[in-house]
Amino acid sequence: MSICSWHLACAACSQTYAGLERRYRCECGGTLDVVHDLSACTLDAATLDARRASADPLDRSGVWRFRELILPLEDEALRQCVVSRGEGNTHLYEARRIGRSIGVENLWLKHEGENPTGSFKDRGMTAALSVAKHMGMGTVACASTGNTSASMASYAARAEMQAVVFIPDGKIAYGKLSQALAYGARTIQIQGDFDDAMALVQDLCEDEDIYLVNSVNPFRIEGQKAIGFEILQDLGWKVPDWIVLPGGNLGNNTAIAKGLIELHALGIIDKLPRMAVVQAAGANPLYTAWTTDSDVVNVRADTIATAIKIGAPVSWRKSLRGLKALDGVVTEVSDQQIMDAKALVDAAGIGAEPASCATVAGAQRLVAEGIIPHGAHVVGVLTGHLLKDPDVVVGYHTGKLGGIESNLANAPKAASADLEIIKALLRD
Numbered sequence: 001m002s003i004c005s006w007h008l009a010c011a012a013c014s015q016t017y018a019g020l021e022r023r024y025r026c027e028c029g030g031t032l033d034v035v036h037d038l039s040a041c042t043l044d045a046a047t048l049d050a051r052r053a054s055a056d057p058l059d060r061s062g063v064w065r066f067r068e069l070i071l072p073l074e075d076e077a078l079r080q081c082v083v084s085r086g087e088g089n090t091h092l093y094e095a096r097r098i099g100r101s102i103g104v105e106n107l108w109l110k111h112e113g114e115n116p117t118g119s120f121k122d123r124g125m126t127a128a129l130s131v132a133k134h135m136g137m138g139t140v141a142c143a144s145t146g147n148t149s150a151s152m153a154s155y156a157a158r159a160e161m162q163a164v165v166f167i168p169d170g171k172i173a174y175g176k177l178s179q180a181l182a183y184g185a186r187t188i189q190i191q192g193d194f195d196d197a198m199a200l201v202q203d204l205c206e207d208e209d210i211y212l213v214n215s216v217n218p219f220r221i222e223g224q225k226a227i228g229f230e231i232l233q234d235l236g237w238k239v240p241d242w243i244v245l246p247g248g249n250l251g252n253n254t255a256i257a258k259g260l261i262e263l264h265a266l267g268i269i270d271k272l273p274r275m276a277v278v279q280a281a282g283a284n285p286l287y288t289a290w291t292t293d294s295d296v297v298n299v300r301a302d303t304i305a306t307a308i309k310i311g312a313p314v315s316w317r318k319s320l321r322g323l324k325a326l327d328g329v330v331t332e333v334s335d336q337q338i339m340d341a342k343a344l345v346d347a348a349g350i351g352a353e354p355a356s357c358a359t360v361a362g363a364q365r366l367v368a369e370g371i372i373p374h375g376a377h378v379v380g381v382l383t384g385h386l387l388k389d390p391d392v393v394v395g396y397h398t399g400k401l402g403g404i405e406s407n408l409a410n411a412p413k414a415a416s417a418d419l420e421i422i423k424a425l426l427r428d
């Protein structure tokens with residue numbers, strides 16, 4: 001096996017730290033990166049393709065298949081601690097009909113909602129929980145708009161660890177809350193928003209013997225890189241022109257960019273795609289910073305896409321670094337545009353939660369503005385499953401979402417239990 005050594009380094013001041021330690025930030029306060037020494041790494045596409053066809057559970061995982069670039073498992077003790085649910089291996093859908101509706105001729109959608117707990121978070125969580133187990137932690141914690149907590153709760157249960165979840169009171173989708181409760185997490189609904197919850201959980205993990213697994217945790221980012229690796233593997237290592245994804249706390253775009261830069265440095269891909277991050281207009285601190293060429297200024301967030309209702313993103317500096325390396329852009333879309341795009345994604349038989357559909361709405365805007373050419377090969381990331389937020393779906397189709405026009409409503413029809421009446425209804 002090809003071996004890559006690695007260490008931690010501060011994204012702000014470059015101070016380095018040795019491997020597996022319980023540290024989320026540098027002494028200077030900057031966030032940390034896992035830095036892989038790629039000069040000693042001989043990983044290639046043929047090895048990765050062989051692993052995809054293998055029956056070994058580590059090779060089958062859409063994260064650990066890429067282990068040299070996640071956390072090299074030549075350390076047998078770490079290998080024994082891997083907590084995996086066979087994450088990844090999500091479908092890359094050819095989405096020509098949706099593409100035609102939004103003006104992108106060659107649109108593909110990577111559905112990360114097909115992960116074990118229904119969102120892309122499982123890729124980062126397998127890495128963070130494996131490290132937590134290796135360090136002998138008994139409890140893990142996160143603040144969440146819902147998906148991180150669902151994922152953490154499941155992986156912690158698999159690892160026989162206690163999970164502590166901080167969620168904003170009354171502002172998370174029911175599918176996600178159900179998962180945290182069902183998987184046995186101690187769930188604390190705090191009176192405040194995600195940003196308040198995030199600040200509290202960081203303090204809690206400083207004071208107590210609890211391991212923080214939000215995306216400020218550098219190992220979470222390493223696992224999430226595998227979304228980009230797998231997109232490229234799905235495409236036979238042929239690089240698309242654009243990768244488009246939603247941005248909230250900005251861990252995911254940070255991760256995908258970091259991974260693609262590493263894949264390029266190893267020569268497994270011959271160029272880098274461009275990247276577009278799409279924010280909800282009501283939760284747009286990165287978009288504002290991008291368009292005014294300034295630092296991120298926190299905002300009070302509000303959007304129907306509760307997954308990305310975040311006004312104080314923790315990973316914004318690292319995220320800008322990746323965007324610049326990938327010649328990226330940042331855009332924003334309204335809640336109406338998100339819901340119109342969601343109706344298209346759902347009606348195509350694919351389906352995704354609102355935040356995911358910001359991807360499609362954002363691609364539509366960027367094509368209309370001429371930033372993405374009509375003929376470009378575009379891969380959009382759908383980050384979460386349709387059933388994460390059933391209330392929004394039913395509200396949309398029954399015309400009951402305040403402030404949103406139900407332009408593509410498919411409302412249920414009431415009928416008495418009479419065959420002739422039902423036949424007449426179906427002829428309508």
Ligand code: F0G
Pocket residue numbers: 119121143144145146147148149215246247248249250251252253307308353355356383384
């Ligand atoms: N899409 C979905 C479905 C999400 O759940 C999230 C983030 C994002 C996009 C944005 O990703 O934060 O890496 O920029 N959800 C987090 C959570 C915040 O707590 O589940 P990001």
